Amino acid sequence: MVYGWHRKIKGLRIVIEGRGVVATRDFKTDDTIFEEEPLVCCQFSWNAAYGYLACDHCMRPLETTEENVRRLTMCREIVLPFTELCPTNKTAHSFCPSCHVQYCSEKCKATAWEQYHRTLCQNMDYCHPLHELNEEWKKIHYPPETTTIMLLARIVALVEQAADKEAILNCLKEFSHSKFDGEETDMTSVANRLLGLYQEQIQHLHTLFVQAVPAKTMQQWLTLEGFSSLLAIVGANGQGVGTSVFSQWVDTVTSKPELDQAHLDEFIKNIYDKMEECVGLAFLNNEGSGLYYRQRFVNHSCEPNAVITFPLGNSTLRLKALKDIAAGEEICTSYIEVCELERSRHSRQKMLRENYFYICHCKKCLSQAGDPDVTSEEEECSDEEEEDAA
Numbered sequence: 001m002v003y004g005w006h007r008k009i010k011g012l013r014i015v016i017e018g019r020g021v022v023a024t025r026d027f028k029t030d031d032t033i034f035e036e037e038p039l040v041c042c043q044f045s046w047n048a049a050y051g052y053l054a055c056d057h058c059m060r061p062l063e064t065t066e067e068n069v070r071r072l073t074m075c076r077e078i079v080l081p082f083t084e085l086c087p088t089n090k091t092a093h094s095f096c097p098s099c100h101v102q103y104c105s106e107k108c109k110a111t112a113w114e115q116y117h118r119t120l121c122q123n124m125d126y127c128h129p130l131h132e133l134n135e136e137w138k139k140i141h142y143p144p145e146t147t148t149i150m151l152l153a154r155i156v157a158l159v160e161q162a163a164d165k166e167a168i169l170n171c172l173k174e175f176s177h178s179k180f181d182g183e184e185t186d187m188t189s190v191a192n193r194l195l196g197l198y199q200e201q202i203q204h205l206h207t208l209f210v211q212a213v214p215a216k217t218m219q220q221w222l223t224l225e226g227f228s229s230l231l232a233i234v235g236a237n238g239q240g241v242g243t244s245v246f247s248q249w250v251d252t253v254t255s256k257p258e259l260d261q262a263h264l265d266e267f268i269k270n271i272y273d274k275m276e277e278c279v280g281l282a283f284l285n286n287e288g289s290g291l292y293y294r295q296r297f298v299n300h301s302c303e304p305n306a307v308i309t310f311p312l313g314n315s316t317l318r319l320k321a322l323k324d325i326a327a328g329e330e331i332c333t334s335y336i337e338v339c340e341l342e343r344s345r346h347s348r349q350k351m352l353r354e355n356y357f358y359i360c361h362c363k364k365c366l367s368q369a370g371d372p373d374v375t376s377e378e379e380e381c382s383d384e385e386e387e388d389a390a
């Protein structure tokens with residue numbers, strides 16, 4: 001893996017000092033602005049524990065579409081039409097002969113082993129300290145999950161196993177946000193703020209992490225400060241990854257005009273209704289998070305011109321233009337849900353402040369700076385009422 005490519009991206013300029021991404025050529029709506037694989041990613045701990053079957057390396061679903069639908073609807077009788085359009089190829093699957101984690105392909109197995117798994121393989125040992133670390137993490141961080149301690153373990157192992165440690169360390173350094181280095185220097189309070197972890201929880205996780213993750217050369221990450229800075233990097237930059245074999249199947253069948261689309265629409269709606277009843281719409285996907293070098297530079301806007309997608313059904317991220325973008329324009333995504341973008345400036349800023357800890361300075365917020373400070377919750381709740389309620 002090459003860690004030095006990132007500064008040269010065709011059609012884009014990464015403004016390291018100004019901290020953003022600017023187009024250097026025009027893009028049309030739906031154009032791919034860039035596509036990238038994560039530096040490292042990992043499925044969430046509860047998501048894996050609940051049986052969301054994903055490749056341990058790239059998070060590609062391992063179930064067939066029918067298996068997925070049956071599990072999420074808790075209905076073993078459902079028979080899926082057009083199973084030949086299911087993207088899962090079980091004959092390509094593989095697993096680690098020592099610890100039995102599963103992969104979608106020999107390639108993923110080999111890549112994982114070469115990059116981090118050799119260091120972290122638990123050899124089917126359920127008393128392994130890494131297993132204990134994961135269990136303790138799960139007691140602290142319940143769904144809906146935002147990250148996993150296993151991503152931190154992978155980062156350490158990635159550097160441990162890298163032939164060119166300096167290159168990957170330089171790359172990781174760029175994930176350390178200016179705010180960490182400047183205004184706030186105590187990493188445990190940064191980690192506490194970003195991940196909502198108490199000081200004692202961080203200390204407890206740190207003790208287990210030191211026992212579980214062999215770091216011969218990266219001893220500095222095994223100090224409390226080093227461990228907290230890893231938590232902070234993951235908390236501030238972890239990009240959510242979601243994969244679903246059912247949604248891939250839906251995309252495929254609905255793109256075929258020769259199929260009876262009215263009938264299919266009804267079938268798909270019924271399935272989603274059942275899934276909503278059984279597991280809830282927030283729990284349909286294999287979920288995890290990863291560090292992406294290029295995406296990490298993309299700022300938020302309440303009027304985004306780009307969106308992050310995972311069209312290949314794995315952790316490969318594609319930044320796609322939502323509208324025509326002219327050379328010279330900044331490329332921004334939305335860090336909040338699309339439906340939340342229509343809310344008042346005050347509501348949007350509140351969400352971004354509470355979840356991402358910054359005051360949004362996007363064009364839309366600046367142009368609405370004179371708007372009254374009311375939330376659009378149900379629009380009439382004033383600031384005083386909100387404070388009273390709190």
Ligand SMILES: C[S@@+](CC[C@H](N)C(=O)[O-])C[C@H]1O[C@@H](n2cnc3c(N)ncnc32)[C@H](O)[C@@H]1O
Pocket residue numbers: 018019020177178236237295296297298299300301356357358359360361362
């Ligand atoms: C993923 S980084 C984006 C790159 C970032 N500008 C940097 O310098 O590293 C996210 C951080 O960028 C800043 N940011 C992103 N969008 C912003 C916006 N619309 N207004 C103000 N700050 C923003 C916030 O500090 C946020 O935590």
